[in-house]
Amino acid sequence: MNADTDKMIIRWTTQQLQRLRELNAPQSLQDKVFKSPTERDTDFLAVVHDIVSRNKERFKERTSTLHRPLTCTLESNITETLINSQFTQVVTPLFISKSALAKMSIDERHNLYNDIFWIEKNKCLRPMLAPNLYQMLYNFSRLVDRPIRIFEVGPCFRRDSSGKYHMKEFTMLNLVEMGSEEKEGEKRLGELIVLIMQACGVDNYSLIKNKCDVYGDTVDIIVNDIEVASAVIGPHPLDSKWKITEPWIGIGFGIERLALVKGNFQNIQQVGRSLAYFDGIRLNI
Ligand code: 9VF
Numbered sequence: 001m002n003a004d005t006d007k008m009i010i011r012w013t014t015q016q017l018q019r020l021r022e023l024n025a026p027q028s029l030q031d032k033v034f035k036s037p038t039e040r041d042t043d044f045l046a047v048v049h050d051i052v053s054r055n056k057e058r059f060k061e062r063t064s065t066l067h068r069p070l071t072c073t074l075e076s077n078i079t080e081t082l083i084n085s086q087f088t089q090v091v092t093p094l095f096i097s098k099s100a101l102a103k104m105s106i107d108e109r110h111n112l113y114n115d116i117f118w119i120e121k122n123k124c125l126r127p128m129l130a131p132n133l134y135q136m137l138y139n140f141s142r143l144v145d146r147p148i149r150i151f152e153v154g155p156c157f158r159r160d161s162s163g164k165y166h167m168k169e170f171t172m173l174n175l176v177e178m179g180s181e182e183k184e185g186e187k188r189l190g191e192l193i194v195l196i197m198q199a200c201g202v203d204n205y206s207l208i209k210n211k212c213d214v215y216g217d218t219v220d221i222i223v224n225d226i227e228v229a230s231a232v233i234g235p236h237p238l239d240s241k242w243k244i245t246e247p248w249i250g251i252g253f254g255i256e257r258l259a260l261v262k263g264n265f266q267n268i269q270q271v272g273r274s275l276a277y278f279d280g281i282r283l284n285i
């Protein structure tokens with residue numbers, strides 16, 4: 001070997017790296033460097049053998065004792081916490097109308113419009129829970145005392161979504177509380193965030209002021225630089241379209257994103273609806 005190749009840094013091949021990612025190998029292992037391809041390839045076999053055994057153990061445990069993936073557990077924990085806090089669960093259609101989207105300001109000119117899955121000319125798979133929740137808020141508002149507390153958890157669909165933290169089909173949990181004193185909004189929002197993050201057992205989060213296309217100002221919940229939720233303090237200019245006249249606060253959580261950060265996974269496909277993974281564990285092991 002000459003001096004040049006001596007100094008050359010050998011890394012995992014693309015294929016090897018792909019497999020390590022699938023197996024959720026730690027980043028430090030993915031970044032590992034070698035002196036020669038031979039050393040690397042020998043190491044690869046040993047490393048994969050090791051991770052595969054650990055994944056098999058985990059798979060057994062998750063299927064024989066816990067029986068559920070982390071996403072489901074988180075969904076249950078949040079649901080239970082909200083029910084105990086006087087929130088009422090609602091279950092609304094996955095199909096929504098073009099006019100409902102338009103009432104959320106999502107029309108041909110909107111960023112999200114190209115992400116919509118149309119199933120008929122005027123019908124699509126819901127990209128968010130908000131239009132249905134707005135409608136349910138109005139329906140509830142005529143029937144029950146204040147404050148009104150409702151939430152829904154379920155699938156949402158967005159076409160563009162690709163990359164480590166986006167999925168075309170994902171699970172949103174959206175809560176809304178309406179009819180408390182307007183000045184209490186921020187404080188109450190803080191309480192609910194603490195409550196739910198506690199229910200998830202996630203405490204390394206921070207709150208960041210942000211802006212989004214639909215709502216304008218939001219407070220985002222960030223864990224390891226990943227947005228796991230967005231919160232909004234109403235009233236909001238869209239309210240009048242839905243005949244909503246009282247102050248509200250709302251939070252939308254991405255359930256798979258919560259699972260991603262809680263379970264230390266590297267991409268959301270591992271914890272999303274899948275035939276290739278169960279609870280973050282690659283099945284071809
Ligand atoms: C919070 C996530 C559902 C309009 C009555 C209350 C909220 C943000 C939710 C958002 C998104 N907003 N849908 O509003 O809860 O990022 O897609 Si109401």
Ligand code: MG
Nearest residue numbers: 212227229230
């Ligand atoms: Mg957001």
